[in-house]
Amino acid sequence: MQDPATALTLPDPLPLDSGAVLSPVTIAYQEYGKRAADGSNVVVIFHALTGDQFAASPHPGTGRPGWWDRMVGPGKPIDTDRLCVICANVIGGCLGSTGPASERPDGTRYAQSFPVVTIHDMVRAFARMLDELGIDRVHAVVGGSMGGMQALAFASDFPDRAERVLVLASAARQSAQNIAFHEVGRQAIMADANWNGGDYYGGAHPDAGLAVARMAAHITYLSEKGLTEKFGRRLQAKGDGKPGEKSFGFDADFQVESYLRYQGSGFTRRFDANSYLYITRAMDYFDLAEEHGGRLADAFAGASARFCIVSFDTDWLYPTAESQHLVRALNAAGAPVSFVELSSPFGHDGFLLETPGLDEVVRGFLT
Amino acid sequence: MQDPATALTLPDPLPLDSGAVLSPVTIAYQEYGKRAADGSNVVVIFHALTGDQFAASPHPGTGRPGWWDRMVGPGKPIDTDRLCVICANVIGGCLGSTGPASERPDGTRYAQSFPVVTIHDMVRAFARMLDELGIDRVHAVVGGSMGGMQALAFASDFPDRAERVLVLASAARQSAQNIAFHEVGRQAIMADANWNGGDYYGGAHPDAGLAVARMAAHITYLSEKGLTEKFGRRLQAKGDGKPGEKSFGFDADFQVESYLRYQGSGFTRRFDANSYLYITRAMDYFDLAEEHGGRLADAFAGASARFCIVSFDTDWLYPTAESQHLVRALNAAGAPVSFVELSSPFGHDGFLLETPGLDEVVRGFLT
Numbered sequence: 001m002q003d004p005a006t007a008l009t010l011p012d013p014l015p016l017d018s019g020a021v022l023s024p025v026t027i028a029y030q031e032y033g034k035r036a037a038d039g040s041n042v043v044v045i046f047h048a049l050t051g052d053q054f055a056a057s058p059h060p061g062t063g064r065p066g067w068w069d070r071m072v073g074p075g076k077p078i079d080t081d082r083l084c085v086i087c088a089n090v091i092g093g094c095l096g097s098t099g100p101a102s103e104r105p106d107g108t109r110y111a112q113s114f115p116v117v118t119i120h121d122m123v124r125a126f127a128r129m130l131d132e133l134g135i136d137r138v139h140a141v142v143g144g145s146m147g148g149m150q151a152l153a154f155a156s157d158f159p160d161r162a163e164r165v166l167v168l169a170s171a172a173r174q175s176a177q178n179i180a181f182h183e184v185g186r187q188a189i190m191a192d193a194n195w196n197g198g199d200y201y202g203g204a205h206p207d208a209g210l211a212v213a214r215m216a217a218h219i220t221y222l223s224e225k226g227l228t229e230k231f232g233r234r235l236q237a238k239g240d241g242k243p244g245e246k247s248f249g250f251d252a253d254f255q256v257e258s259y260l261r262y263q264g265s266g267f268t269r270r271f272d273a274n275s276y277l278y279i280t281r282a283m284d285y286f287d288l289a290e291e292h293g294g295r296l297a298d299a300f301a302g303a304s305a306r307f308c309i310v311s312f313d314t315d316w317l318y319p320t321a322e323s324q325h326l327v328r329a330l331n332a333a334g335a336p337v338s339f340v341e342l343s344s345p346f347g348h349d350g351f352l353l354e355t356p357g358l359d360e361v362v363r364g365f366l367t
Numbered sequence: 368m369q370d371p372a373t374a375l376t377l378p379d380p381l382p383l384d385s386g387a388v389l390s391p392v393t394i395a396y397q398e399y400g401k402r403a404a405d406g407s408n409v410v411v412i413f414h415a416l417t418g419d420q421f422a423a424s425p426h427p428g429t430g431r432p433g434w435w436d437r438m439v440g441p442g443k444p445i446d447t448d449r450l451c452v453i454c455a456n457v458i459g460g461c462l463g464s465t466g467p468a469s470e471r472p473d474g475t476r477y478a479q480s481f482p483v484v485t486i487h488d489m490v491r492a493f494a495r496m497l498d499e500l501g502i503d504r505v506h507a508v509v510g511g512s513m514g515g516m517q518a519l520a521f522a523s524d525f526p527d528r529a530e531r532v533l534v535l536a537s538a539a540r541q542s543a544q545n546i547a548f549h550e551v552g553r554q555a556i557m558a559d560a561n562w563n564g565g566d567y568y569g570g571a572h573p574d575a576g577l578a579v580a581r582m583a584a585h586i587t588y589l590s591e592k593g594l595t596e597k598f599g600r601r602l603q604a605k606g607d608g609k610p611g612e613k614s615f616g617f618d619a620d621f622q623v624e625s626y627l628r629y630q631g632s633g634f635t636r637r638f639d640a641n642s643y644l645y646i647t648r649a650m651d652y653f654d655l656a657e658e659h660g661g662r663l664a665d666a667f668a669g670a671s672a673r674f675c676i677v678s679f680d681t682d683w684l685y686p687t688a689e690s691q692h693l694v695r696a697l698n699a700a701g702a703p704v705s706f707v708e709l710s711s712p713f714g715h716d717g718f719l720l721e722t723p724g725l726d727e728v729v730r731g732f733l734t
Contacts, residue, residue, distance in 0.1 A: 018615035116615040176594040176623045177586065183624045184583045186617060187631070191575035193560045208558035216551045216583050219544065224683075227543040233654055246652060248385035248483040250553060250644060254651065256543045257550045264554070277617060284621065285613060287600055316591075316683075 002030055004060040007096050010128050014091075020115035024105075027129045028096025029088035032056050032072060033080030039135030043078055043366060044126070044162070045087040046143035046150035049217075049279050050271060052095040055087040056080070061270050067352065077363040083139060088129060090122045090150075092278040097125075100274035101201060111274060112198030119146070119286045123154040127161065140164035140366055144351035145318065146279070149286050152299075152326075156288060159302040166365055168310045168351040168358075171322035172296055172329065173287035178317060181220055182280040185213030189273045198274050210273040211264030218263045223314035223347030231256035289329070296329035307337040308365040310358070312350035314343075338365075369397055371427040374463050377495050381458075387482035391472075394496045395463025396455035399423050399439060400447030406502030410445055410733060411493070411529070412454040413510035413517035416584075416646050417638055419462040422454040423447070428637050434719065444730040450506060455496060457489045457517075459646050461639035464492075468568060468639045478641060479565030486513070486653045490521040494528065507531035507733055511718035512685065513646070516653050519666075519693075523655060526669040533732055535677045535718040535725075538689035539663055539696065540654035545684060548587055549647040552580030556640045565641050577640040578631030585630045590681035590714030598623035656696075663696035674704040675732040677725070679717035681710075705732075 006029060013023035030053045035042060045055050045068065056072035058065060072078045072085055089097035092114070100114035130138070141162045143151040148170025155165045174182075192209030194200055219227075235244025236258045244253065252258040289296035307330050311323035320341045330337040342357050344350035351358070373396060380390030397420040402409060412422050412435065423439035425432060439445045439452055456464035459481070467481035497505070508529045510518040515537025522532045541549075559576030561567055586594075602611025603625045611620065619625040656663035674697050678690035687708045697704040709724050711717035718725070 020615075173600065175591065176598045176600060176621075177591045179600070179621050180582075180586045180594060180623050180627055183619075183621075183627055184579060184586065187575075187582060187628070188555055188558070188579045190617070191555070191559065191579055208554075212551060212555045212558055212579065215547075215554060219547045219551065224542065224544045224686075227547060231543045233540065233543060233546070233657070248387075250557070250648065252550075254543075254546050254550075256547050260547055260550055261554070281617065290600070319591075 002057065004030070004054070004057070005096065006030060008129055008132055010125070010132065012128070014121070014125055014128065016115055016121045017118040018115055022091065022098065022115060022117075024098070025091060025125055026096070026098050026102070027088050027091070027125060029053050029086055029129070030055065030057060031084060031086050033082070033084040035084040039130070039133065040137065040139060041082065041084050042135055042138040043083045043085050044138050044141040044154075045072070045078070045085055046141065046147035046154075047087060047090065048143070048145040048147050049283065050267070051147065052093065053087045053089045055085065059270065070354070071359070071362065077359040078142070078366060079363070083366065088126055090279065091125045092117045092122070092275060092282060094272035094275040099272070100198065100278055101272045109201045111201065114274070114278060116281055117278060118282050119149045119153045120157060122282065123150050123157060126150075127154070127158050130161070137161050137163065140166060142166040142362075143170065144168035145170055145348065146283050149283065152288060153286075155303050155305050155307070156299040160304055162305050164365060165305045165307045166310070166362065167307070167326070169312055169315050169318050169348055171318045172289060172299070172326045173322075174284050175322070179284045181216060182284055184216050186277050186280060188212040188216070189277060195273060200273070205268070206273045207265075207268040210268045210271065210276060211261075213276060214267040215260045215264040218260060220317045221348045223316065223345060225314060226345045226347055227256060229345065231259060296326070297332035300330055300333040300335050303333065303335055305335070307335055308361065309337060309339045310351070310361060311341045312344045312347070312355065313341055314345060315348045315350060317348040369424070371397075371421070371424070372463065373397060375496055375499055377492070377499065379495070381488070381492055381495065383482055383488045384485040385483055389458065389465065389482060389484075391465070392458060392492055393463070393465050393469070394455050394458070394492060396420050396453055396496070397422065397424060398451060398453050400449070400451040402451040406497070406500065407504065407506060408449065408451050409502055409505040410450045410452050411505050411508040411521075412439070412445075412452055413508065413514035413521075414454060414457065415510070415512035415514050416650065417634070418514065419460065420454045420456045422452065426637065437721070438726070438729065444726040445509070445733060446730070450733065455493055457646065458492045459484045459489070459642060459649060461642040466639070467565065467641035467645055476568045478568065481641070481645060483648055484645060485649050486516045486520045487524060489649065490517050490524060493517075494521070494525050497528070504528050504530065507533060509533040509729075510537065511535035512537055512715065513650050516650065519655060520653075522670050522672050522674070523666040527671055529672050531732060532672045532674045533677070533729065534674070534693070536679055536682050536685050536715055538685045539666070539693045540656060541651050542689070546651045548583060549651055551583050553644050553647060555579040555583070556644060562640060567640070572635070573640045574632075574635040577635050577638065577643060580643060581634040582627045582631040585627060587684045588715045590683065590712060592681060593712045593714055594623060596712065598626060663693070664699035667697055667700040667702050670700065670702055672702070674702055675728065676704060676706045677718070677728060678708045679711045679714070679722065680708055681712060682715045682717060684715040
């Protein structure tokens with residue numbers, strides 16, 4: 001297995017959409033499979049909001065399998081016997097790439113002095129990393145959710161550098177409702193007294209606020225139906241093995257409460273609160289049409305890639321309508337595009353889980 | 368106008384579903400219209416989670432019009448020229464009825480020593496208030512959202528005391544997803560250092576946490592489409608009158624962020640955080656079927672009322688499917704029931720706002 005600390009520092013400062021310049025820029029990444037000399041078998045995987053570069057190898061902090069282990073590996077739909085997968089931590093992240101928790105040249109942490117980055121900044125940094133690796137054009141770029149935004153931005157900003165673009169459970173813009181949910185998470189973090197204006201690295205972290213942010217977000221990743229099937233109104237069994245009873249208090253009586261609390265607290269052990277602020281902001285700012293005079297098709301005017309857009313019928317965070325909007329624009333741009341809505345009980349998380357038909361779509365498109 | 372402080376103290380202690388007993392129990396209420404001697408023209412309005420007794424008169428704290436001013440009044444769909452409306456603050460609330468902010472007999476505040484109450488406890492308290500007012504049977508009980516739960520509980524627990532039951536945007540049980548959203552709100556409040564285990568009445572209140580809870584909940588009251596139409600991705604104009612620009616920071620750049628922050632902070636000026644905990648808990652515990660051996664129809668076995676159930680097509684918090692589930696059970700119980708799904712852009716808030724057809728349904732059913 002590759003060293004989990006693999007990282008590359010760009011030779012030049014990175015200009016950002018805000019006008020700021022980030023320097024130095026380190027990008028931490030993982031590579032799975034054997035890379036062809038010209039990089040032509042490279043599949044880039046862009047990760048989602050709380051993802052990381054450990055798509056197919058254990059997370060160094062939690063020890064848990066890679067977040068897309070079921071999709072990436074020898075003989076799997078993204079087949080590393082044949083393809084070489086590169087997955088990098090986004091800038092603004094917290095697992096090795098330069099982000100708010102990184103040290104500045106003077107040895108202090110960025111915290112809130114870290115510049116706000118955009119999805120385009122993320123893929124610009126990534127493209128420069130490809131330059132450093134000597135990779136001009138890749139076999140495919142792939143991503144779900146925010147990873148799909150990056151795949152779209154990459155195809156738009158670097159139209160000659162990807163042969164295939166696979167976008168799962170994503171959109172060409174962040175909706176008002178999704179901005180609203182992100183804002184709730186940010187306010188939860190900033191409401192935590194430990195957040196301290198972002199300046200918490202030497203002391204207690206704003207874990208309570210970050211956990212609330214994660215809990216709110218987690219609900220949006222699941223479908224109402226999935227929550228009902230998985231938990232319903234079932235009560236949590238107590239430690240003594242007896243069936244659960246209402247406590248007439250504020251303990252986690254319901255299994256769904258216990259589950260959410262577990263998701264929230266587990267998240268704080270692997271994620272940095274400031275990174276959560278920066279990355280949600282990058283997503284909120286994303287609107288490919290707006291950046292092209294309001295016409296989404298123009299974002300793909302020069303694209304040479306084939307596109308495949310996949311939505312999930314129970315995903316209410318990035319609903320099928322957003323994918324259809326994107327597909328119409330790609331057609332208007334004359335791009336070859338296929339589209340499929342898959343049926344899944346898992347809501348937005350459908351792209352990460354066992355969804356019938358997903359593996360075949362991914363495998364087929366990457367052939 | 369009636370004295371906003373109108374309240375009644377029950378002569379006896381109130382037994383609660385938890386086994387605890389609440390005493391004394393004060394219920395603050397408002398009355399609109401002239402009551403018939405036998406109370407036969409009384410329409411009871413049960414309020415929603417963050418509602419209060421000021422359905423049709425100004426809120427004494429904010430001075431704003433009653434929350435259902437458009438529905439209740441002379442000549443309005445709930446016509447106080449003819450009907451007498453009684454609306455009471457629920458127990459556990461914070462606008463005059465006994466709740467966690469109330470003083471105990473020893474002069475200290477209940478805070479978290481207040482017993483957890485249920486929807487049934489709320490309507491039991493209300494029924495005892497009707498006893499005190501000498502009202503045996505009312506013309507109708509009406510409620511939206513949690514108010515609908517109370518209307519259903521009243522019809523189930525006191526089958527001879529209402530002629531009509533009108534339930535808007537509600538359900539006979541709280542879903543897993545709704546419990547989950549409530550739990551996020553509760554955790555946000557409890558994460559606020561000022562919450563202090565509920566013991567904050569002498570000092571700073573957990574306003575930041577309560578605001579986050581309100582923000583999260585507020586998103587669920589609106590439809591995705593409504594949010595897009597109202598705000599979309601429009602940026603907030605700055606004070607200088609120039610069009611909005613991205614700040615590349617964490618200000619409220621988007622109008623939807625600014626709106627949510629405003630909703631959150633405004634809410635903290637009129638609501639008590641502990642009440643929010645208790646009332647959400649009451650809603651989460653609500654499941655009429657569970658309390659009747661799993662068969663919802665049995666909850667209405669002895670009901671003598673006519674029912675009218677109204678859902679709103681864009682309400683994803685209490686979706687039409689929940690109303691249909693309820694209607695099937697009422698039919699199975701042999702109860703006269705009419706059902707209508709109204710089309711509204713406003714999501715769950717449809718019952719509070721100008722929704723085509725709503726006024727006619729309400730007026731017609733109460734005739």
